[in-house]
Amino acid sequence: MHIRLLVLPALASFALAQTTHTVQPGETLYRIAQQYNTSVEALQVLNNIADPTQLRVGQVLRVTGQPSPALRRLTQAPAPIEAIEWPGETIQGHLAVIRITAPAPVQGEVRFLNNTYPIQQNRVLLPIPALQAPGVYPARLRVGGAEVGLEVRVVAGSFGRFVLQLPPDRQALLVPERLRAERLKVVGSCDFDRPQQWRGPFQKPVQTNRITDPFGTRRSYDGGRSYSYHEGLDYGVPEGTPVYAPAPGVVGLAERLFVRGNAVTLNHGLGVCSGYWHLSRIAVKPGQTVQAGDLLGYSGNTGLSNGPHLHFEIRVRGIPTNPAPWFLSVP
Numbered sequence: 001m002h003i004r005l006l007v008l009p010a011l012a013s014f015a016l017a018q019t020t021h022t023v024q025p026g027e028t029l030y031r032i033a034q035q036y037n038t039s040v041e042a043l044q045v046l047n048n049i050a051d052p053t054q055l056r057v058g059q060v061l062r063v064t065g066q067p068s069p070a071l072r073r074l075t076q077a078p079a080p081i082e083a084i085e086w087p088g089e090t091i092q093g094h095l096a097v098i099r100i101t102a103p104a105p106v107q108g109e110v111r112f113l114n115n116t117y118p119i120q121q122n123r124v125l126l127p128i129p130a131l132q133a134p135g136v137y138p139a140r141l142r143v144g145g146a147e148v149g150l151e152v153r154v155v156a157g158s159f160g161r162f163v164l165q166l167p168p169d170r171q172a173l174l175v176p177e178r179l180r181a182e183r184l185k186v187v188g189s190c191d192f193d194r195p196q197q198w199r200g201p202f203q204k205p206v207q208t209n210r211i212t213d214p215f216g217t218r219r220s221y222d223g224g225r226s227y228s229y230h231e232g233l234d235y236g237v238p239e240g241t242p243v244y245a246p247a248p249g250v251v252g253l254a255e256r257l258f259v260r261g262n263a264v265t266l267n268h269g270l271g272v273c274s275g276y277w278h279l280s281r282i283a284v285k286p287g288q289t290v291q292a293g294d295l296l297g298y299s300g301n302t303g304l305s306n307g308p309h310l311h312f313e314i315r316v317r318g319i320p321t322n323p324a325p326w327f328l329s330v331p
């Protein structure tokens with residue numbers, strides 16, 4: 001969904017106690033990425049930089065995926081748990097990862113925002129929806145018959161805002177039932193119980209640094225009465241650009257969809273799945289195992305798309321999350 005007419009100013013960003021870098025004369029995004037042991041594309045998506053050659057001296061860049069490295073720690077927890085750690089703050093659309101210290105794998109779950117998230121490999125990946133209002137939300141961790149209450153603090157991200165006006169033939173694509181059915185198909189292709197497949201940070205799925213729309217952009221299709229958001233990030237690449245798996249996984253879905261066009265999803269384990277939309281050609285089959293760097297297909301302009309690009313997204317148990325942190329470090 002990439003047709004925009006009216007561009008409104010970006011929402012005010014929150015002042016966060018985050019690790020930042022101020023651009024010095026002569027610095028390039030590549031040099032800064034090396035300095036912080038990260039990648040150009042991670043800095044681009046964290047800072048909404050469309051063109052990495054357009055850095056300004058004095059520009060302040062975010063260089064970490066979390067607003068604050070400060071962790072909260074709880075040691076009064078049911079046996080056999082020795083400690084529970086989770087981030088002091090999590091940005092809208094990011095993951096709050098709860099880590100459990102225990103001598104053996106712990107069985108249990110966390111109730112959070114009307115969903116249930118299992119403890120897997122002594123971690124709980126809690127996706128914060130991109131439209132979740134900033135505030136403090138309770139998470140209830142249950143192990144055996146015992147329960148522990150944790151507070152998860154959600155802080156605002158910095159997102160652009162667009163009012164889109166679709167031509168009548170495209171509006172026909174936005175029938176709520178069809179949208180819902182397609183979304184269920186995408187989420188349904190993700191096996192939440194598969195063990196973790198990734199072994200390190202994700203690679204970029206296409207060989208470009210050109211991001212034409214980052215994650216989380218607020219979008220209105222009805223003149224501003226209601227807003228949804230961009231569920232992934234768009235790479236501006238010509239039709240036919242090879243699209244590669246960013247991490248090991250198993251193909252969930254590989255078929256033509258109505259809105260998303262030729263679509264592929266990958267299962268990376270622990271309920272983490274990635275999606276690749278609007279492809280011109282698909283090169284994998286459902287059930288196929290892929291390694292990082294394996295060809296998934298070729299970018300295109302199929303489905304609800306107004307120009308060749310790759311839409312890349314990462315969902316955690318069905319909830320779209322910002323792909324940027326996955327290029328930096330993995331849970």
Ligand SMILES: [Zn+2]
Nearest residue numbers: 232233234311
């Ligand atoms: Zn997109």
